[in-house]
Amino acid sequence: DVKVTQSSRYLVKRTGEKVFLECVQDMDHENMFWYRQDPGLGLRLIYFSYDVKMKEKGDIPEGYSVSREKKERFSLILESASTNQTSMYLCASSFGGRALDTQYFGPGTRLTVL
């Protein structure tokens, strides 16, 4: 079974803090993704990566950065957290090739910024 893990299930941070969200997958997937999920807005893509050290902006990259130094790990960084970044953050990964589009999700990190 594909396993995608996220470093924290719940996180509380203060405005202005630097926040790191970690995601690890154990299936040698090429692609990794970070989404945020808010009520009424669905899933919105923040950043994705299709290879080590490669990254692409998604639909809402502002206020975020990412790092992919190893194939299995994809980190989302909030340089200076703000209250409007309070949200559920979901990491996903997928193979390349024919099954490219089938993404497998982690359990999510619920971040609260005070």
Add this chain to the structure above:
Amino acid sequence: GQQLNQSPQSMFIQEGEDVSMNCTSSSIFNTWLWYKQDPGEGPVLLIALYKAGELTSNGRLTAQFGITRKDSFLNISASIPSDVGIYFCAGGNTGANSKLTFGKGITLSVRP
């Protein structure tokens, strides 16, 4: 970014009933996926469809890839309380670095 159309936002059914959901797009996709999300958890893949007209079942769930490639349907038969959750559709196109486009999800409630 583009989103797929899923409506209504919420559905309420009685235990034992069947329920159908559909998902529509203005764009063509060559992959359709259905996910379910339980409260406080990440979405879990239910069914993946890769061919127009394809009909695939997973237990009490059946999904179809529309022949126009612009829609997909999910049916749940004989609903049970654990079917409660948010059901998302997603469309994708195979290719380098392709992404998924998601619907906003339908929240399903099942009355015992």
